Amino acid sequence: MDVVSPELNSLLPDEIMDTEAIAMEEELPAEHLAAPPQSEPEPPQVPMETEVPEIVSLCPASTSMQMTSTSTDAQCSTSLGTQLLLAPSGLISSTTSTTTTSVKTTSPAVTQNLPKISSVTVPANHQLIINKVSSAPAVDGKCPGAAVLKPEGQKLLVAGLSKTGQPIMLALPHTWNKPATTQGTGDAKAQPTQIKMVTTVGKPMIAVSSASQLMGSSTTLQAQQLKALQISKKPPVSTAGPMITKLIITKALNNKGLSSPASVAPVVTGRVVTQSSPVTPPRTITIGETISTVSQNTSGNSKVAISPLKSPSKLTVVSVASQSPNSPQKSVTLPLNVALGQQILTVQQSATTSPAKAGTSQSTAQTVKPVQTVGGVGTSQFKTIIPLTTPPNVQQIQVPGSRFHYVRLVTATTGSSTAQSSGSTNTNTSIQPAKPVMMNAAVRMSVPIVSAQTVKQVVPKPLTSGAQVVTTSQTPQRLIMPATHLPQIQPNLTNLPPGTVLAPAHGSGNMGYAVLPAPYVTQIPQPTFVTLTSSSTFSTATPIQTQARLSLNGLSTSEATSRPRKPCNCTRSQCLKLYCDCFANGEFCNNCNCVNCFNNLDHESERLKAIKACLDRNPVAFKPKIGKGKEGESDRRHSKGCNCKKSGCLKNYCECYEAKIMCSSICKCMGCKNFEESPERKTLMHLADAAEVRVQQQTAAKTKLSSQISDLLTRTTPAITSGGGKLPYTFVTKEVAEATCDCLLEQAEQAELANQPQAVAERLILEEFGRCLRRIISFAGKAKTDCPINC
Template sequence: MDVVSPELNSLLPDEIMDTEAIEDIPQSQPESTTSQSEPSDDTSVPMETDTPMASENLGLCSDATSTEHTQALTTSTATDSPLSISPGSRLPISVSSTSSPILTLKPALATSTATTKTTDSVTGTSVTTSGLQKLTAPFTISAANHQIILNKVASSQATEAAKSAGTTPQVIKQEGQKLLLTTIGKSGQPIVLQLPHTGNKPGISQTAGDAKSPAPQFKVVTIGGRPELKPVVGSVGNQVTTLQAQQLKTVQIAKKTPASSAAPIKFIITKTVNSKSLSPQTSVPPVIAGRVLTQTSPVIPPRTINLSEPHNTSIQSLPGKKIAISPLKTPSKVTVVSVASPTSNAAQKSVALPVNVALGQQILTVQQSTSASPVKVATSQSAAQNIKPVQSVAVGGVGGSQFKTIIPLATQPNVQQIQVPGSRFHYVRLVTATTASSTGQPSGPSTSSIQTAKPMVVSTGAVRMSVPIVPPQTMKQVAPKPLTSAAQVVTTTQTQQRLIMPATPLPQIQPNFTNLPPGTVLAPAPGGGNVGYAVVPAQYVTQLQQSPFVTLASSSGFPASAGIQTQARLPLNGLSAAETTSRPRKPCNCTKSQCLKLYCDCFANGEFCNNCNCNNCFNNLEHETERLKAIKTCLDRNPEAFKPKIGKGKEGESDRRHSKGCNCKRSGCLKNYCECYEAAVYVCNKGGFGSDVRVFAGTGQKGRTDSPASGRGREDDLGGVRTLSHEDNQLGGESQSRLCLYQLLGRALPALPPTLPRLWGLRHTTSLHSVSDPWGSCPAWKQVVSVIRRQNSNLETDRFPPP
């Protein structure tokens, strides 16, 4: 007798038998994430960040003149167009549905020298924000002078029209320093971002003298595509809004302390745009990397909007502040964290205005430490140095949400975030751009001109940084490719620009960025100065999200935030984020491994140990060097060591697959020892895992019941569900379609889709009814039983309880 009859099989989903899907998954996704025709397993791996759905372009036009640019952008290169908004009177901002990920808005104060560029800078007007449309409720970031109003525009074209009309709903006024973003399409849903008045701020006293001081403070705007709203985790002054779920958009608006009156305000907005949305024609890589605005650069690579004001001097100075935000798997989350300086009391105390964006599920949490300005976004600037560019890199993750991480550096160093293509990991490199002097403004067009690579240029003040915006897929390759996708090449227009390279100590790691633990942020090693990387587990991010007010002390690498245990995680094991969140990871108990082996779940998940019971733990920032080495070692051993083992099956399937399969021998894959079982995987990809459960249509005869090839007698050939032993599988040769259905036996049953597994499992010695009992109400089970009964009229009834 053999396996399931055709009839029975017909009931079963095909994909179950398919074992290849997992392996086939190409790790390197094609540059264009644009359309993934297939929800291949890889992409579907829950762990991966979701690919943004559609990208929309935001066009910011300072003037009617600028409108022209916008059109050109939208038409020719919908993908990215950086926008810079000069501080000039009003800047209409149009958001088009097109792709351009990055917006750069610089409402520079008149005082700011750099802000000379006005309309020209605006060129990159089009910004694509897929989620914008979803914006329903206007939000204001903070009160005070600065306001940003975002209006959706139905189409980029509409924006033009609106501009031409001269009555652009979006107006940025310097005096008010308001940014109005209006989506053209939807009149009713403007988004207004207001920056708190400096005057309101407790810290104002310092800069009280500045007339300019009222000027805008930092502003963080996130445009997320998702409809869902996420409350902004309490950050003091910060507000976060997510417009689009799918696309991550992080807008950092750093406002600097009023100390410098004239300093321009910087907004940094980083959007991640789905590659999918991008038209193939557009050279723009699907992934948007964060950018820093430079005043000079007329055309900025799209996708990031930086609004920054150099005003605040104090912010950077905060030593020791480290914020690592690693985007976790949770789709469409944007996390912005600003480190609050312990010193500045008043500033933080300033009212925090959470901004809820109806659209976005993304959450931005920002804490700012800056003394004066209550509202501060992650940007930290050294007083001496004008600006610390904060770079956020959006991850163009294949499937899921992408993270954006904004890390304010306490120290001068600039933060560069790196997206790893296709991976959920976000890396940030902190670069100390000490050379304020060198800050020559970015070579305007020239720098931006690079189509292939999208460098991030930070022109603010002295420091400039260029970070290539690389589509997630191409991230690994630093060298520019002739690829159509532009982003890959990193161009450093300025000497200060730096390629994202691994710190000296661990050059080898670089190639494996993609494999780094999820949510990893590369930050300067504590002792390493500029060079080193610190790998910050996603944990921090989640912690931050959960406890918005947590401040990271610079000195202590790791805040022992007691309460935060749940780590934002990738939807591990195919579990939904909600599921995972509901299940905080268990604290590890490692004693000998120093939590630097994959034995340690924390480490294996790319997380720092937090509230664990481990001894001699090195899985923390304080031992970043060791940790990096350990990571490297693991990656050397297995490049996919940190990749999720459990992924979804084919598209639409709820099945989970284990990429490798277990090696269970004694547990029958029915214990939590089994990774598959533990992960509720019922489709095991491994050819030789412990048990193979099949449904047999028995003959009713005694004797050998299982596969003839196995040569092993089993039980009576009564049909039913059996589990082939490992040996059987190997001998039988037929078992390559391994099905691990163990979880069906108990825990996962309720969740099973009706189409369920064709095979239900029991150990071969177990009678069916023991299985069926818990499934009595399962239609699929009844169906199978019915089939078996028909085929085996002489079956013992107890084996197949009546449906």
């Protein structure tokens, strides 16, 4: 779908990214990483998804990076369909998921810094694009679903079609571009801007208002599951001064309202606070109701696209240095929940390689390097390669059990920054040394994906090399790895561990890579709350974060995640060899019984070396062993085949049998009995099934009987006299006795089915009787406590 006309596309700056390179490919040649195309062809037409949520993208086309707070620097698109893109630099356009139509925004020459939104296009897939340009090309003519209105007295009224075909109108307030100069010079009286979007039927709405209004608009979200995005960013210290931009977007997950006229439209509320100088008050923009888009000009050196997501959704975070027009940059949209539920969050930042332009805000310290993401949709592979020049400071707050997940990426500013002063508002430049976590000196992006109510505790875990992991302890820790101290690793990019992230080594200048198997990140069934923090200069540290849900060992995601991995017991391998299941699965050891474990963040350098060694020995060492077989064969088969000799491939020694798959032609096993017609295998399977059925029956029976006992005890409670204080045995009514007998008989039957000796059967029955008795006593006591009046 063409959002803009080809003519307009021709005007697009090179920096505007498209989604072509984001197309999920299972394998991507390494050269793609080194030499990204300078100019991207027309974005491929992506088949629209019927339920693709609306995407709102405020994409300032201005390449001028003047530090005016009103100059929209952040591109933010969000929707209930969970597309949220933030592009601080205004140099990029958003990318969309593979299931959504790619969008390019127009980029007419901008002669002023005022954030004029020239066009808003709303394609049929409900993507709304707002371009901050000084003039509005004839977009409406090319996009039937969009209309551009400029009522008198207002800077812009734009309208599109909602998902249901209802017109969407976005009305910028009259003061839309007024604060441009005032805030840039520290005008404390800068007033918040309001944007309201209404439809003819009152459904999709955008409201940009003050923070206080945000609160009001967010009240409608109370009944809905909210997502919050919080971004705070500090511009390059050398160029922009202490400008801090803070973006908080709260969005509703429920997008059903878009299609249901009668229902309340999902609401997205947000707030942008920008401080361009100590005397400049925060500027707040609240975006609410259905779609929120916030564009905010901060330092212009980072681009963030965040998608708080609903499957299929993606999260794109791309640092965008102010870069020369010839420096192509791409914002890579990564599927956060692709076919296998993979989730990846990538932050790309790199030191500038383009000569800074003095006097312009583009002369920041970083230039975006291409981010290549190779996602194996439908496979278990997901690879992200993030060129970085400096090691990241990573802080992850992980609450695995509660489906709440924080990822905090921090890149501190350093004195070695090459950033140059350019911003007109740069009045106070401070160079700070790199620190592991400097939330107030960096860009922070928080993507709330699940309700914060689920967060129970956050326990910081000290990390080395500037990385910190904070996690609660309920599920195995799978975290990112800071790419520090990494020797120059140039692994086979096609055979990295699932979800591998390649990051430049520290001090390497640019293209050293850290190998970061994706499973280091906790896999959670739902999108997570991600906090990204990075400085504007990126001279010493760069955040890297990858989240991926991967299939493990051929198992589906649900299987892999639902079954807790067993703790390892390694004693001699330091958990740095493939003997260790944790290491082999690309996970950190957590709650394991290993001795002298190096598979943790405290030994990241050793661990990275070990990963490299494994990859040197076997480039596919971290690939799942169970993959798809050849045509005509079973869907799942062992990639290498087993070599069993004595087990007959009918014990868990055999990797095929363990994976519950048949041995295949590539197996080199001897005396294999793990084939379809094998009577031994059938017998084993039958026995296993029978055992499973027995367990299930037993569990069900106990549950049922226990419920019966409870019910009976509850019903007998009123019989207790208030002053009697009857002893528990008085609760053993006829019904209770019968239920207890049922329990005992059931236990006897189970023992008989299991061919247990009589002695064992008797013991089991007695144990069951004891359990019944305890339940009776327990309920008796509870009944006495719960019913003080009757008792």
